[in-house]
Amino acid sequence: xxxxxxxxxxxxxxxxxxxxxxxxxxxxxxxxxxxxxxxxxxxxxxxxxxxxxxxxxxxxxxxxxxxxxxxxxxxxxxxxxxxxxxxxxxxxxxxxxxxxxxxxxxxxxxxxxxxxxxxxxxxxxxxxxxxxxxxxxxxxxxxxxxxxxxxxxxxxxxxxxxxxxxxxxxxxxxxxxxxxxxxxxxxxxxxxxxxxxxxxxxxxxxxxxxxxxxxxxxxxxxxxxxxxxxxxxxxxxxxxxxxxxxxxxxxxxxxxxxxxxxxxxxxxxxxxxxxxxxxxxxxxxxxxxxxxxxxxxxxxxxxxxxxxxxxxxxxxxxxxxxxxxxxx
DNA sequence: AAAATACTCAACCGCCCGTGA
DNA sequence: GTCACGGGCGGTTGAGTATTT
Numbered sequence: 001x002x003x004x005x006x007x008x009x010x011x012x013x014x015x016x017x018x019x020x021x022x023x024x025x026x027x028x029x030x031x032x033x034x035x036x037x038x039x040x041x042x043x044x045x046x047x048x049x050x051x052x053x054x055x056x057x058x059x060x061x062x063x064x065x066x067x068x069x070x071x072x073x074x075x076x077x078x079x080x081x082x083x084x085x086x087x088x089x090x091x092x093x094x095x096x097x098x099x100x101x102x103x104x105x106x107x108x109x110x111x112x113x114x115x116x117x118x119x120x121x122x123x124x125x126x127x128x129x130x131x132x133x134x135x136x137x138x139x140x141x142x143x144x145x146x147x148x149x150x151x152x153x154x155x156x157x158x159x160x161x162x163x164x165x166x167x168x169x170x171x172x173x174x175x176x177x178x179x180x181x182x183x184x185x186x187x188x189x190x191x192x193x194x195x196x197x198x199x200x201x202x203x204x205x206x207x208x209x210x211x212x213x214x215x216x217x218x219x220x221x222x223x224x225x226x227x228x229x230x231x232x233x234x235x236x237x238x239x240x241x242x243x244x245x246x247x248x249x250x251x252x253x254x255x256x257x258x259x260x261x262x263x264x265x266x267x268x269x270x271x272x273x274x275x276x277x278x279x280x281x282x283x284x285x286x287x288x289x290x291x292x293x294x295x296x297x298x299x300x301x302x303x304x305x306x307x308x309x310x311x312x313x314x315x316x317x318x319x320x321x322x323x324x325x326x327x328x
Numbered sequence: 329a330a331a332a333t334a335c336t337c338a339a340c341c342g343c344c345c346g347t348g349a
Numbered sequence: 350g351t352c353a354c355g356g357g358c359g360g361t362t363g364a365g366t367a368t369t370t
Binding site: 015017018050052053056057060061112113116117119120121 | 338
């Protein structure tokens with residue numbers, strides 16, 4: 001079925017900017033009768049416009065509850081949050097999300113306005129930070145991934161709070177971008193683990209922890225992460241950030257990961273990693289779990305814990321520090 | 329001061345989907 | 350099941366404005 005014309009193209013309908021007179025006609029008519037059928041409206045309202053054009057003009061500009069002006073930090077944060085959850089489809093505004101999130105959090109903002117704001121402001125900001133605005137992931141390939149520790153610490157001034165240049169906005173932005181990239185890289189890593197080829201369990205350690213369907217290097221990362229934080233996922237963004245900033249467990253896994261060829265990453269069935277992690281068992285002494293113990297948590301619990309953490313992280317609207325840093 | 333460039337945002341286009349006859 | 354229609358969304362355009370050179 002072909003596309004039906006949105007309006008009677010035999011008529012020479014006006015296009016382009018609306019005049020105040022046209023606006024007035026539209027407002028008057030809708031004020032008296034409501035918009036009803038948009039296709040019928042132009043004729044009834046005495047407008048030489050396509051119904052679609054009238055609808056757009058009304059919904060994006062003339063509606064009385066339209067809120068204009070600059071987006072607040074809160075609104076920007078909400079938009080980014082929603083986009084991270086909904087992906088690029090955020091503008092399709094699944095009605096549930098639209099009604100609950102947009103109307104509640106962004107009353108008076110139109111989809112077009114949000115879209116423009118995304119394209120002109122946030123998208124640019126993401127790109128400057130080296131983050132893919134569509135996926136919210138760092139724009140890195142696997143080879144860059146192997147240099148992750150260098151990437152993570154490439155910020156010349158380290159942690160923002162300890163930077164002597166903390167008041168310099170440009171430097172601050174760079175540092176913030178690095179921190180955001182760290183978080184996004186971790187998210188990327190988890191997703192990569194989840195989509196990697198299924199590898200037979202070669203290490204009872206990680207297997208027992210529920211990561212046995214992941215590549216071994218990733219199993220090791222996750223095993224160490226879990227054992228460093230037994231039975232607990234970061235409950236707040238602050239905790240998560242603290243873990244990311246320490247990065248001790250993450251680096252430990254990466255050190256092993258870095259030693260692999262691309263082939264190993266895809267398929268490491270013969271890898272000795274499982275053996276190594278069992279044999280060396282160099283995991284920190286601060287946790288109860290050991291090579292000889294089978295953790296009591298179920299695999300499902302661990303899987304859920306890992307993903308809930310990220311879900312919570314994405315959803316966490318109370319993370320002032322995170323958003324303040326980003327928005328600055 | 330003028331030209332070039334970048335940015336903003338209202339408006340449009342084409343496609344898609346849901347609905348009802 | 351098919352078709353016509355209404356409405357909505359993502360992507361894009363282009364005029365106006367701001368900033369930089």
